[in-house]
Amino acid sequence: MQMFSQFQQSFEQYLHSRTFLYEPRGLYEPIDYIMGMGGKRLRPVLALMGYALFREDYEKALPIAMTVEVFHNFTLVHDDIMDKAPLRRGKPTVHYQYGLNAGILSGDAMLIYAYKFLQEAGSPVAIPALLQAFNQVAIEVCEGQQYDIDFEKRQDVSIPEYLKMIELKTAALIGGSLEMGAIAAGAAREDIQNLAAFGRNIGIAFQLQDDILDTFGEPEKVGKKPGGDIAQNKKTFLILKALEIAGPDTKNALAGYMASSPEKEQEKISAVTAILQELNIPALAEEVKESYQQKAFNHLQAVNTPDNRKEELRRLALSLMQRQS
Amino acid sequence: MQMFSQFQQSFEQYLHSRTFLYEPRGLYEPIDYIMGMGGKRLRPVLALMGYALFREDYEKALPIAMTVEVFHNFTLVHDDIMDKAPLRRGKPTVHYQYGLNAGILSGDAMLIYAYKFLQEAGSPVAIPALLQAFNQVAIEVCEGQQYDIDFEKRQDVSIPEYLKMIELKTAALIGGSLEMGAIAAGAAREDIQNLAAFGRNIGIAFQLQDDILDTFGEPEKVGKKPGGDIAQNKKTFLILKALEIAGPDTKNALAGYMASSPEKEQEKISAVTAILQELNIPALAEEVKESYQQKAFNHLQAVNTPDNRKEELRRLALSLMQRQS
Incomplete structure (x- = not known):
């Protein structure tokens, strides 16, 4: 750093x-x-x-x-x-x-x-x-x-x-x-393209990480209480994945919570979080995040500069991922 | 054209x-x-x-x-x-x-x-x-x-x-x-600068022309009834010039109209227009407009290209001024 x-x-x-x-x-x-x-x-x-x-x-x-x-x-x-x-x-x-x-x-x-x-x-x-x-x-x-x-x-x-x-x-x-x-x-053009692709893929990984942490992060580390996205009915990766793989009953329950009134916020956050856990969404999201991260690092690897310079970027990307989780 | x-x-x-x-x-x-x-x-x-x-x-x-x-x-x-x-x-x-x-x-x-x-x-x-x-x-x-x-x-x-x-x-x-x-x-750089200065000065002249026509234009030619700026209390060149040269009583009267209620719109437009006429504002505004126009044409004259090409621009500027008045 x-x-x-x-x-x-x-x-x-x-x-x-x-x-x-x-x-x-x-x-x-x-x-x-x-x-x-x-x-x-x-x-x-x-x-x-x-x-x-x-x-x-x-x-x-x-x-x-x-x-x-x-x-x-x-x-x-x-x-x-x-x-x-x-x-x-x-x-x-x-x-x-x-x-x-x-x-x-x-x-x-x-x-x-x-x-x-x-x-x-x-x-x-x-x-x-x-x-x-x-x-x-x-x-x-x-x-x-x-x-x-x-x-x-x-x-x-x-x-x-x-x-x-x-x-x-x-x-x-x-x-x-x-x-x-x-x-x-x-x-060189190819290096520019690989570096851009590194940044783009790591950027997607960052956002997926944000989605995961907003619901499943430890409040002391993330700096806010979990569930903000759920409270606001945001269709994050977590919710969309759950809607994709859930059976009809769970799907209906989720859709119901996504349309529920703001008074029952804490209840809603707990219930939706439990459904996401039940469906193993955190692990699935982590997997997709890591695939983008890996794709990013492959592009970085392909950039033609000495490894020690690229190492700084690699460590920065990893530390930004770890810092919050 | x-x-x-x-x-x-x-x-x-x-x-x-x-x-x-x-x-x-x-x-x-x-x-x-x-x-x-x-x-x-x-x-x-x-x-x-x-x-x-x-x-x-x-x-x-x-x-x-x-x-x-x-x-x-x-x-x-x-x-x-x-x-x-x-x-x-x-x-x-x-x-x-x-x-x-x-x-x-x-x-x-x-x-x-x-x-x-x-x-x-x-x-x-x-x-x-x-x-x-x-x-x-x-x-x-x-x-x-x-x-x-x-x-x-x-x-x-x-x-x-x-x-x-x-x-x-x-x-x-x-x-x-x-x-x-x-x-x-x-x-060439000098030609670019002269052309830009032509456009800038003619643009100021256009706007002064707009100010004049909004109050003193013939409705059939301008395509709207006169006095819109006055109704909206816009501080155009006409009003600012009037405030500058008017005596204390006229100045107070003008300021009063500029703060008057929208119900008396037509009365206000007529009264302010009369004050502007009385103070000879149309002629004074025309004078300033023409000085910008002249300055513009001097810059155009200085551009190093055949006169027939510049003539088109000159005619365009003049026709845009005349079209509305």
């Missing part, structure tokens, strides 16, 4: 040097507010690590690291509006703090700034490839968000559809961060 | 060949809806004309024409949300037709698509310069929108502040459309 903390620190320093102290403040203050909320800075660190696999001077990748972090925060601002979320990291969300219009317009400005930082990244020769990669990822994230919204209203979401949705909404940007770091470093 | 109609037709054809028939439909249908609403297609035609000043094969500039048109329509979708506007061109606005979340998310996707079309524009060599020019314009448009929102709540907006706001919100993209056309054509 040494490299991770070093890159985290470098990125935080860079972020502080690039605060949005521009006019009009009504546009830029909300951007500083959300960018200053902190977090693991996973995506920018991945961009730096993608670069560092191929070149030493990783500071050159700081603008592209900003691209992915500003973009990620833009999605948080607009998604929080769509989800009517009042809080993020224990603080008021941007639209709660500054109003709906500020949430929309400052979010728009952040999306444009993501492209402004890209423009500073690497040599002009790398810009067309960076732009193409970023455009692709950015539109996938929007498509993933739309599928997520669509799935809330649908009762027949299949597991392949769910996996595609989390790939677009979450994993594409994890893969894209590594990919853009590698493009900025001038890596 | 021959070239204008030819470019308009080419662009409409290209637009039809690039409909957003992708999945998920919830994301892309609103985009097809707004892009199909029509309009003069002024900005894409300007991008094509900016290109055609320097090269014959103007079809190559169709992607960059799409960039500016998709971007312009993105701003309409998000601005309509912020303004709570129910109608555009006589049809329901995107968020009225498809809901708030669709308006936000489809707008976001349009902004990304503007960059996707840019990626297809011209040779890879031109991409970094196109990206830089577009980023600059895009962020200026957001800043202009924020100033416009801020000014609604302020009583002390100065005329230079107002001119800056319309430059950012409206004129920057007019100038940027010509500029990006010229960049895609590989024009």
Whole structure:
């Protein structure tokens, strides 16, 4: 984790040097507010690590690291509006703090700034490839968000559809961060593709891990009480798998809980969790998660750089998986 | 106007060949809806004309024409949300037709698509310069929108502040459309700058013309009854100029009308229009408009291309001014 903390620190320093102290403040203050909320800075660190696999001077990748972090925060601002979320990291969300219009317009400005930082990244020769990669990822994230919204209203979401949705909404940007770091470093096309595929598959594994931990994690380690997804009737991998393999009675019981009133929350969480246990869902989910993880590591193995550099990425992926479980 | 109609037709054809028939439909249908609403297609035609000043094969500039048109329509979708506007061109606005979340998310996707079309524009060599020019314009448009929102709540907006706001919100993209056309054509830096300055100044003149016509235009020619800005208490150039030069009594009367109830709309429009006439505001506004127009034509004159090509642009600018008055 040494490299991770070093890159985290470098990125935080860079972020502080690039605060949005521009006019009009009504546009830029909300951007500083959300960018200053902190977090693991996973995506920018991945961009730096993608670069560092191929070149030493990783500071050159700081603008592209900003691209992915500003973009990620833009999605948080607009998604929080769509989800009517009042809080993020224990603080008021941007639209709660500054109003709906500020949430929309400052979010728009952040999306444009993501492209402004890209423009500073690497040599002009790398810009067309960076732009193409970023455009692709950015539109996938929007498509993933739309599928997520669509799935809330649908009762027949299949597991392949769910996996595609989390790939677009979450994993594409994890893969894209590594990919853009590698493009900025001038890596070979095949290495870029393998690294992107590593990130995309590990991103899907992360999300499956999140799904598992939300119901089955130890509260002290995860930092929240279990069952949030069940309470919100989220159709996670766990629920979709259960609906797929359950007999008709269990299926009906599950569907009943998924439509039950919020007053009986704790009862509902306990009952659904018991059904998932009974159907052996945690082990099945773990299996699928590990298959994505393995696929990810195979792609990483195929990247042509010294093993010690790749080892950092491998350890980071494993530690992020273990940290929470 | 021959070239204008030819470019308009080419662009409409290209637009039809690039409909957003992708999945998920919830994301892309609103985009097809707004892009199909029509309009003069002024900005894409300007991008094509900016290109055609320097090269014959103007079809190559169709992607960059799409960039500016998709971007312009993105701003309409998000601005309509912020303004709570129910109608555009006589049809329901995107968020009225498809809901708030669709308006936000489809707008976001349009902004990304503007960059996707840019990626297809011209040779890879031109991409970094196109990206830089577009980023600059895009962020200026957001800043202009924020100033416009801020000014609604302020009583002390100065005329230079107002001119800056319309430059950012409206004129920057007019100038940027010509500029990006010229960049895609590989024009010389000085020519690009002069063309951009032509567009920016003519864009300010357009907006001042709009301000004048909204109050003093002939309804049959303008296509709406006069006084909409006055009814909405908009602080246009006319009002700000009047507040600047009026004596204390007239100033108080004006301020009173600007805070008056919507029931007395027609009375208010007549009274404010009379004050503006009395203060000779139409002539003063015309003067300022013409100074921007003259400044614009001086920049156009300085562009190094044959006069007959520039003449088309000059005639277009003049006809757009005359068409409505």
